Amino acid sequence: MVTRNVVAASALRVQEVRKSFAVPDAPGTMRLVLDSISFSVAAAELVSLIGPSGCGKSTLLRLIAGLDFPDAGKLLVGEEKILGPKAERGLVFQDPNLFPWLTVRRNIEAGLVARGVLQEKRTEVDEFMRLVGLEAFANSYPHHLSGGMAQRVALARALINHPKVLLLDEPLGALDAFTRMRMQDEVLRLWENRRTTMLLVTHDIDEAIYMSDRILIITPAPGRIDRKIDIELMRPRDRTSESFLRLRSEILEHLDLAGKTTANASA
Amino acid sequence: MKPVAGTNAVGLTNNQSTLSWLMQLAVPVATLIAFGVHLLFAKNAPPLETHSYILLFWEILGVSIVLAIAQTFWAGLRQWMRHMWPIFTAAILLLGVWDAITLGFHLLPLPYFPGPAAVLRSLISDRALLLDSTWHSLVLLLSGYTLGVIVGLISGVCIGWSSSVRYWGMPLLKVVGPIPATAWIPFSMVVAPSAIVSAAGLIALAVWFPVTMLTASGVSNTRASYLDVARTLGAGRAYLIFRVAIPAAVPNIFIGLFMGLGASFLTLVVAETVGVKSGLGWYVSWAQGWAEYGKVFAALVIMAAFFSTIMTLLFKLRDRVLVWQKGMIKW
Numbered sequence: 001m002v003t004r005n006v007v008a009a010s011a012l013r014v015q016e017v018r019k020s021f022a023v024p025d026a027p028g029t030m031r032l033v034l035d036s037i038s039f040s041v042a043a044a045e046l047v048s049l050i051g052p053s054g055c056g057k058s059t060l061l062r063l064i065a066g067l068d069f070p071d072a073g074k075l076l077v078g079e080e081k082i083l084g085p086k087a088e089r090g091l092v093f094q095d096p097n098l099f100p101w102l103t104v105r106r107n108i109e110a111g112l113v114a115r116g117v118l119q120e121k122r123t124e125v126d127e128f129m130r131l132v133g134l135e136a137f138a139n140s141y142p143h144h145l146s147g148g149m150a151q152r153v154a155l156a157r158a159l160i161n162h163p164k165v166l167l168l169d170e171p172l173g174a175l176d177a178f179t180r181m182r183m184q185d186e187v188l189r190l191w192e193n194r195r196t197t198m199l200l201v202t203h204d205i206d207e208a209i210y211m212s213d214r215i216l217i218i219t220p221a222p223g224r225i226d227r228k229i230d231i232e233l234m235r236p237r238d239r240t241s242e243s244f245l246r247l248r249s250e251i252l253e254h255l256d257l258a259g260k261t262t263a264n265a266s267a
Numbered sequence: 268m269k270p271v272a273g274t275n276a277v278g279l280t281n282n283q284s285t286l287s288w289l290m291q292l293a294v295p296v297a298t299l300i301a302f303g304v305h306l307l308f309a310k311n312a313p314p315l316e317t318h319s320y321i322l323l324f325w326e327i328l329g330v331s332i333v334l335a336i337a338q339t340f341w342a343g344l345r346q347w348m349r350h351m352w353p354i355f356t357a358a359i360l361l362l363g364v365w366d367a368i369t370l371g372f373h374l375l376p377l378p379y380f381p382g383p384a385a386v387l388r389s390l391i392s393d394r395a396l397l398l399d400s401t402w403h404s405l406v407l408l409l410s411g412y413t414l415g416v417i418v419g420l421i422s423g424v425c426i427g428w429s430s431s432v433r434y435w436g437m438p439l440l441k442v443v444g445p446i447p448a449t450a451w452i453p454f455s456m457v458v459a460p461s462a463i464v465s466a467a468g469l470i471a472l473a474v475w476f477p478v479t480m481l482t483a484s485g486v487s488n489t490r491a492s493y494l495d496v497a498r499t500l501g502a503g504r505a506y507l508i509f510r511v512a513i514p515a516a517v518p519n520i521f522i523g524l525f526m527g528l529g530a531s532f533l534t535l536v537v538a539e540t541v542g543v544k545s546g547l548g549w550y551v552s553w554a555q556g557w558a559e560y561g562k563v564f565a566a567l568v569i570m571a572a573f574f575s576t577i578m579t580l581l582f583k584l585r586d587r588v589l590v591w592q593k594g595m596i597k598w
């Protein structure tokens with residue numbers, strides 16, 4: 001069990017956000033990647049984003065993290081405008097992006113070192129290493145880790161800052177089915193203990209239904225929020241229950257339909 | 268290290284736990300051959316000159332036999348011998364070839380190309396001055412190199428990190444940097460208070476350019492995603508520079524350090540030859556002035572050992588610092 005202290009959660013608001021990127025092959029032209037995205041995440045809510053590859057999910061998370069800025073629209077955490085990255089908004093990237101020159105332990109410590117609080121919080125490093133099951137690899141360098149192990153380190157590295165808002169970009173993508181389910185429960189437990197506000201990008205519909213309070217479906221070209229689905233199943237959820245499976249086929253159908261309409265539109 | 272193909276073909280011992288007979292005998296036999304060559308041709312050489320060379324042969328012979336016996340109980344030594352013996356054998360045979368070319372058939376003009384015995388004799392007789400010269404070279408090299416590396420790292424990080432420093436600094440670096448440091452000699456002799464200071468400055472200049480260039484390119488090519496990760500973890504500018512950009516640039520920085528080291532050897536020897544009145548470069552030109560070519564060669568032998576030791580130390584340092592690197596090429 002990681003610390004029981006509850007981090008005050010804060011709501012996240014995304015209002016009419018647009019983002020476009022320059023097209024490299026055609027100078028001067030811009031491609032709209034996100035078009036008037038609006039949604040909000042209540043304090044301590046867990047929301048999933050699902051949508052086909054390239055629809056702008058990672059771009060959206062980068063905007064919320066403060067690594068990029070929108071062309072139009074507003075992004076707020078509580079009442080505060082997002083002006084840049086902050087330790088209270090953690091982001092687990094799609095690639096683990098571990099620092100190759102640091103051992104597993106030092107990678108996990110990085111956030112504490114960056115904020116200058118390593119001395120006080122040193123004991124937490126061990127707790128997080130245990131959480132992701134990598135005590136045995138504390139002194140290994142990242143190039144000795146498997147993809148799944150690296151992703152677990154990246155998760156621990158983001159969690160150690162106790163962020164109020166945690167943005168997860170397919171954090172469990174490289175894990176095998178068993179580890180993945182275990183980590184889903186671990187993330188849920190952390191979320192319940194800390195009342196962290198979480199935004200989870202995933203390709204896995206089961207994962208989205210199993211974990212989230214709400215699912216936002218994004219359609220591509222340009223990315224728009226197509227549907228918001230509330231998941232009102234009791235936790236812990238049963239992946240084989242009838243209501244779970246019904247939701248699953250509903251979302252699948254919807255994605256399939258959304259895929260067809262965009263295919264027609266682009267044809 | 269695998270044993271040489273030939274040792275297995277002999278079939279006396281395929282067993283890894285002992286060294287094959289061929290391998291054990293290689294060094295003593297090579298020593299005897301080189302010794303024989305020497306005795307054959309040294310008849311008309313002055314006995315004083317050959318005395319220490321002959322002693323050296325007996326020593327090598329003795330040591331190689333002792334090691335051949337010791338390796339039967341000491342696996343670490345055996346491993347080392349398996350790796351080193353072929354090259355030692357070749358080196359000893361080469362001494363014989365050198366003897367034959369110079370002393371034996373006079374293929375190279377005397378006195379410019381003395382035989383190994385004469386070189387060894389100079390090495391021993393002039394050891395005090397050689398040691399002193401080596402010491403002076405070492406001090407000069409290290410002071411110039413250290414200064415160049417420190418300044419190069421600072422300017423490299425500034426150019427690599429800040430785009431405004433890059434805008435003003437890069438053109439200067441590109442124009443001034445490629446001029447060989449030795450080309451500044453006339454100028455530096457006027458400006459510097461002493462020849463030693465001028466030489467140290469030139470060495471520093473020679474090192475500064477590659478170190479700056481490679482540090483700057485390493486820092487400016489830091490993967491953006493590492494910087495992004497650090498920023499979301501709450502990193503400030505100091506963390507981004509010292510704990511992300513610089514570590515990410517270390518592989519590049521080492522390339523700069525190696526290039527700088529090569530340039531510093533060259534500059535050292537040239538500076539010592541023309542201005543400084545001490546060091547191995549000075550010793551070579553001094554001995555040449557007296558037409559003592561044995562001493563010239565002795566100084567070259569010392570230089571080879573000296574420079575390659577420093578190079579090896581830098582390699583060792585790199586291997587330690589870059590343990591984290593994936594699939595690092597071992598030279």
Ligand SMILES: Nc1ncnc2c1ncn2[C@@H]1O[C@H](COP(=O)(O)OP(=O)(O)OP(=O)(O)O)[C@@H](O)[C@H]1O
Nearest residue numbers: 021022033051052053054055056057058059060094
């Ligand atoms: N820095 C950038 N410059 C130019 N185009 C970009 C940039 N970042 C993203 N894009 C474009 O924006 C679109 C959305 O990319 P994004 O990475 O957000 O997709 P995604 O939904 O996360 O996809 P995936 O599920 O495959 O990770 C893509 O078409 C991509 O080419």
Ligand SMILES: [Mg+2]
Nearest residue numbers: 057058094169
């Ligand atoms: Mg993505």
